[in-house]
Amino acid sequence: MDFFRRKILPLLRGRYLLVSGGRDALSTDLIWVSLILIVLSWILTFCRAFIASYVLYALSLAAIFFSAFRMLSRNIGKRESENRWYLFHKNRLIRFFSEARERFRNRKVYRYVACPQCRKRLRLPRGKGALTVTCPECGKKFDAKT
Ligand SMILES: [Zn+2]
Incomplete structure (x- = not known):
């Protein structure tokens, strides 16, 4: 030491x-x-x-x-x-x-899509048909299949 x-x-x-x-x-x-x-x-x-x-x-x-x-x-x-x-x-x-x-x-419960405008990944419930999604980040509205 x-x-x-x-x-x-x-x-x-x-x-x-x-x-x-x-x-x-x-x-x-x-x-x-x-x-x-x-x-x-x-x-x-x-x-x-x-x-x-x-x-x-x-x-x-x-x-x-x-x-x-x-x-x-x-x-x-x-x-x-x-x-x-x-x-x-x-x-x-x-x-x-x-x-x-x-x-x-969670692949069976949720579908993950990226916002077409800001690329933020959003989680949608599966099996709800076609949805109109509003991005919480940038406010862009777009259609997504669930
Ligand atoms: Zn967005």
């Missing part, structure tokens, strides 16, 4: 790892991705797909190096904006898949 405080801590001072308190989602997820890629690369080696295995291994190393580079970086603002960009797109992707799962689950 004393060794850590005297030798390691001064090296980390002012670097992104300490400033972010080690809670940077992009760096953490990069480590997970690289672990998954390593395992896939091993599996491919057992399947004798050596070229694909090397490619995954190289990608895994790239992910680890990028993660380490980010943690040791002194350019805090740049790393924070990367992390914000990453979280924004990750959340959008998660929302997209959870909404798709929701639509699939």
